[in-house]
Amino acid sequence: MSAIAARRRTLPGFGLTMGLTLTWLSVIILIPLAGLFLKSLELSLEQFWAILSSRRTLNALRISFGLAFGAACVNLVMGSIIVWALVRYRFPGRRIFDAIVDVPFALPTAVAGVALTALFAEKGWLGAPLAALGIKVAFTPLGIFVAMIFIGIPFVVRTVQPVLQDLDPEIEEAAGSLGASRWQTMIRVILPSLAPALLTGLALAFARAVGEYGSVIFIAGNLPNVSEIAPLLIVIRLSEFRYADATAIAAVMLVVSFIVIFAVNRLQRWAQHRDAER
Amino acid sequence: MAMQISDSAMLATSGAKARARAAALENIRTEPAAVRIAIITLAVSFLTIFVVLPLVLVFAQAFSKGFMAYVTALAEPEALAAIKLTLLVAAISVTLNLVFGLVAAWAVAKFEFSGKTFLITLIDLPFSVSPVISGLVFVLLFGAQGYFGGWLRDHDIQILFAVPGIALATTFVTFPFVARALIPLMQEQGTQEEEAAISLGASGLRTFFRVTLPNIKWGLLYGVLLCNARAMGEFGAVSVVSGHIRGETNTMPLLVEILYDEYQFVAAFAIASLLAMLALITLVAKTILERRLDGGEDRDH
Amino acid sequence: MTIEVRKLVKTFGSFKALDGVDLKVDSGELLALLGPSGSGKTTLLRIVAGLDWPDAGEVLINGEDALTHGARERHVGFVFQHYALFRHMSVFENVAFGLRVQPRAIRKDETTIRARVKELLDLVQLDWLADRYPNQLSGGQRQRIALARALAIEPRILLLDEPFGALDAKVRKELRKWLRSLHHEINVTSIFVTHDQEEALEVANRVVVMDKGRIEQIGSPDDVYETPATAFVHGFIGESIELPVQVADGVVRLGERPLPLKAEGLASGASKLFVRRHDMLVGPAGSGAFEGAVQHVRNFGPVQRAEVALSGGETIEIDAPRDRELRAGDTVGLEPRRYRIFAG
Numbered sequence: 001m002s003a004i005a006a007r008r009r010t011l012p013g014f015g016l017t018m019g020l021t022l023t024w025l026s027v028i029i030l031i032p033l034a035g036l037f038l039k040s041l042e043l044s045l046e047q048f049w050a051i052l053s054s055r056r057t058l059n060a061l062r063i064s065f066g067l068a069f070g071a072a073c074v075n076l077v078m079g080s081i082i083v084w085a086l087v088r089y090r091f092p093g094r095r096i097f098d099a100i101v102d103v104p105f106a107l108p109t110a111v112a113g114v115a116l117t118a119l120f121a122e123k124g125w126l127g128a129p130l131a132a133l134g135i136k137v138a139f140t141p142l143g144i145f146v147a148m149i150f151i152g153i154p155f156v157v158r159t160v161q162p163v164l165q166d167l168d169p170e171i172e173e174a175a176g177s178l179g180a181s182r183w184q185t186m187i188r189v190i191l192p193s194l195a196p197a198l199l200t201g202l203a204l205a206f207a208r209a210v211g212e213y214g215s216v217i218f219i220a221g222n223l224p225n226v227s228e229i230a231p232l233l234i235v236i237r238l239s240e241f242r243y244a245d246a247t248a249i250a251a252v253m254l255v256v257s258f259i260v261i262f263a264v265n266r267l268q269r270w271a272q273h274r275d276a277e278r
Numbered sequence: 279m280a281m282q283i284s285d286s287a288m289l290a291t292s293g294a295k296a297r298a299r300a301a302a303l304e305n306i307r308t309e310p311a312a313v314r315i316a317i318i319t320l321a322v323s324f325l326t327i328f329v330v331l332p333l334v335l336v337f338a339q340a341f342s343k344g345f346m347a348y349v350t351a352l353a354e355p356e357a358l359a360a361i362k363l364t365l366l367v368a369a370i371s372v373t374l375n376l377v378f379g380l381v382a383a384w385a386v387a388k389f390e391f392s393g394k395t396f397l398i399t400l401i402d403l404p405f406s407v408s409p410v411i412s413g414l415v416f417v418l419l420f421g422a423q424g425y426f427g428g429w430l431r432d433h434d435i436q437i438l439f440a441v442p443g444i445a446l447a448t449t450f451v452t453f454p455f456v457a458r459a460l461i462p463l464m465q466e467q468g469t470q471e472e473e474a475a476i477s478l479g480a481s482g483l484r485t486f487f488r489v490t491l492p493n494i495k496w497g498l499l500y501g502v503l504l505c506n507a508r509a510m511g512e513f514g515a516v517s518v519v520s521g522h523i524r525g526e527t528n529t530m531p532l533l534v535e536i537l538y539d540e541y542q543f544v545a546a547f548a549i550a551s552l553l554a555m556l557a558l559i560t561l562v563a564k565t566i567l568e569r570r571l572d573g574g575e576d577r578d579h
Numbered sequence: 580m581t582i583e584v585r586k587l588v589k590t591f592g593s594f595k596a597l598d599g600v601d602l603k604v605d606s607g608e609l610l611a612l613l614g615p616s617g618s619g620k621t622t623l624l625r626i627v628a629g630l631d632w633p634d635a636g637e638v639l640i641n642g643e644d645a646l647t648h649g650a651r652e653r654h655v656g657f658v659f660q661h662y663a664l665f666r667h668m669s670v671f672e673n674v675a676f677g678l679r680v681q682p683r684a685i686r687k688d689e690t691t692i693r694a695r696v697k698e699l700l701d702l703v704q705l706d707w708l709a710d711r712y713p714n715q716l717s718g719g720q721r722q723r724i725a726l727a728r729a730l731a732i733e734p735r736i737l738l739l740d741e742p743f744g745a746l747d748a749k750v751r752k753e754l755r756k757w758l759r760s761l762h763h764e765i766n767v768t769s770i771f772v773t774h775d776q777e778e779a780l781e782v783a784n785r786v787v788v789m790d791k792g793r794i795e796q797i798g799s800p801d802d803v804y805e806t807p808a809t810a811f812v813h814g815f816i817g818e819s820i821e822l823p824v825q826v827a828d829g830v831v832r833l834g835e836r837p838l839p840l841k842a843e844g845l846a847s848g849a850s851k852l853f854v855r856r857h858d859m860l861v862g863p864a865g866s867g868a869f870e871g872a873v874q875h876v877r878n879f880g881p882v883q884r885a886e887v888a889l890s891g892g893e894t895i896e897i898d899a900p901r902d903r904e905l906r907a908g909d910t911v912g913l914e915p916r917r918y919r920i921f922a923g
Contacts, residue, residue: 114547
């Protein structure tokens with residue numbers, strides 16, 4: 001194996017570039033992350049557990065994970081609708097809306113945060129009509145939810161869009177000619193074909209929303225146990241010099257991130273395997 | 279014969295309506311007009327409410343007290359310091375990641391080795407780490423209680439709450455952008471052109487600059503663009519390591535937060551509008567570059 | 580079930596895919612639509628299936644206007660060129676699909692569906708693949724599963740788009756025979772599209788030759804091969820020698836030289852002479868209608884293929900039996916055993 005690989009290396013620079021890559025990767029990414037895990041290992045199991053099971057920590061984790069999952073689900077549904085409209089239909093402004101999907105990705109999170117807050121504040125453009133209906137968004141958990149939806153939209157759209165574009169038109173025609181209604185074709189043929197991409201988009205949107213900080217903290221209200229997200233609690237613990245607490249929460253969040261990455265990798269491999277050689 | 283003519287004439291009249299209806303309804307790959315309109319309306323209103331409105335609001339707020347107030351806000355020394363610092367940090371981290379991105383993409387795309395997928399996953403890691411954690415890891419390394427904190431203090435080196443810390447955290451967060459833009463592109467282009475150049479006697483470096491670089495220039499620009507946008511806009515990671523020293527360690531996004539918390543809305547949104555502008559320019563350039571990359575025009579010189 | 584198509588017209592932008600096509604298919608026929616790419620054959624097939632709609636004209640299935648129904652209600656089995664199998668479903672579920680999506684009122688129960696799918700998989704001799712997924716099958720197997728899936732809905736007619744187009748040569752030959760015998764067994768009115776003349780002549784009992792959105796000839800495989808109706812058909816089917824000739828006052832000329840060929844009933848003007856390669860008989864120099872010098876000879880099993888430069892300057896290829904060996908440099912006389920002359 002390695003002998004064959006070595007012979008295939010006709011181009012120069014493998015040793016040098018690989019060495020530099022691994023060194024740089026270690027210095028910037030791996031050593032700092034390892035430092036975090038080492039730090040969390042300094043805690044005894046009881047300490048670790050005491051930190052995580054404190055009411056405030058538990059609530060912060062519950063708020064972050066719960067709302068992030070909810071927002072990712074909204075993104076899954078709305079993202080699919082947006083992808084369908086962008087790929088399948090022609091309407092005025094389609095290309096502009098296609099480009100606009102990336103705004104949450106490109107807009108600095110602090111800017112998104114202040115803008116969403118002003119928009120949904122009680123006197124804001126959307127906040128005022130919503131307040132008239134008795135719905136309060138800014139400075140409530142609902143505000144966190146809105147910010148997380150904002151931040152996750154491009155992830156679902158950009159993972160599903162290319163797959164829908166490449167979907168073989170013949171499979172829809174085949175389903176139709178076999179007597180399936182449009183709805184049956186949608187549920188039984190198109191949806192399963194998009195499933196790996198949909199789940200990948202869901203996972204990516206979820207991962208992003210869980211860790212999101214900038215766009216959330218302005219609109220959240222940051223009331224402990226009610227609207228305080230886990231990343232904010234890390235920052236608060238740091239400013240109180242309670243490094244152990246910050247590290248423990250961060251470790252839990254990192255582990256979840258790794259699980260999501262692993263899941264996404266598996267999903268991609270599954271999709272590749274299933275769709276191989278058509 | 280006469281039978282046939284009358285037969286088809288009859289069809290033409292009685293069947294015409296039913297036929298037109300069937301043809302209109304039965305495009306097998308689309309939905310009824312009502313469903314189409316509903317889906318488009320839903321998609322467009324969702325994007326308008328969640329994306330367009332916040333963007334418009336930034337500019338509306340920035341100019342709410344007139345153009346002069348806007349300019350005055352930006353001319354504040356604090357604002358100028360933040361702009362300067364943001365540019366400096368972005369220049370450092372983009373340069374570092376540009377070099378790394380090229381080196382890593384060469385190693386990953388041009389050679390076969392086991393563990394490649396794993397290496398790519400590691401390069402991608404910062405994408406899925408919370409920005410706050412990206413800052414935290416450097417606090418744990420270089421902070422007063424950190425692993426290197428004591429050594430740094432003894433040698434009087436300032437990393438946290440100073441430019442090096444901000445640059446490090448920004449580099450961490452923007453680490454994958456250039457490499458991820460280049461790897462698929464270079465994998466797709468294969469190694470034949472480089473092998474041809476080497477077999478014609480070109481040195482490795484010469485091959486890289488004369489053959490590889492012209493082929494990937496648009497992809498490289500794409501990566502640098504996204505990397506830069508994120509570097510200038512990073513908030514969470516920088517917030518943790520900066521220490522918020524006014525006029526010294528505040529980048530533009532941090533200044534937005536401070537001004538907003540002090541109810542200086544025009545000033546906050548003025549800075550925010552600069553960042554939003556950066557995002558919009560990045561998006562336009564990205565769209566243009568994507569069209570170039572998709573069109574396979576990456577090879578015209 | 581009969582199929583009838585009248586004055587069908589279909590344009591895509593400025594491209595005329597179908598330009599007034601009339602066709603009648605009898606019950607139980609196995610008909611081939613043969614033509615080069617862009618001749619409109621696939622468009623015709625898709626219109627019959629209800630996957631495309633004509634700009635003008637009629638489609639009648641069993642005498643009824645089919646254009647008032649969409650593909651869903653036409654009960655037409657369609658086999659796609661790239662099979663269009665559902666990748667996320669097992670072979671069994673692919674075949675069962677058409678039965679499972681039937682309206683609740685007429686949907687069969689699970690036991691009946693299972694029995695029917697089993698029966699179809701037996702019919703295409705692939706019952707042992709029921710639990711596999713499409714990406715685990717070979718091209719030929721996918722083709723047969725696609726056919727079984729189309730047959731599951733008990734289609735009134737069966738349409739196949741380039742059924743063997745994506746297969747390698749050996750599998751292609753096996754499947755041709757198999758399709759013929761399958762058609763014999765199920766006896767469903769069938770149309771298949773192909774650009775491969777050998778395939779059309781071997782499998783179909785009637786062949787429709789198309790070019791540029793028009794039908795050039797309809798006939799049995801023997802008809803279209805032996806008595807081509809147009810210059811296009813003669814050139815497209817079988818290997819022909821094509822020479823530009825002039826017809827004037829009942830005389831056929833190649834360049835200046837008159838040829839001893841019958842020209843009764845032919846209009847005067849520029850024309851094309853067609854001769855099958857193996858219909859050009861080789862004799863000694865001075866005999867026959869043409870004279871030429873052998874340039875080059877290659878042997879293909881029972882025949883030898885010779886490149887001959889005619890005295891007028893044209894170079895033609897002929898197939899001669901090997902009983903008399905030709906050599907480069909020989910001067911020979913050539914006599915067309917059979918030939919056809921088309922105006923234009």
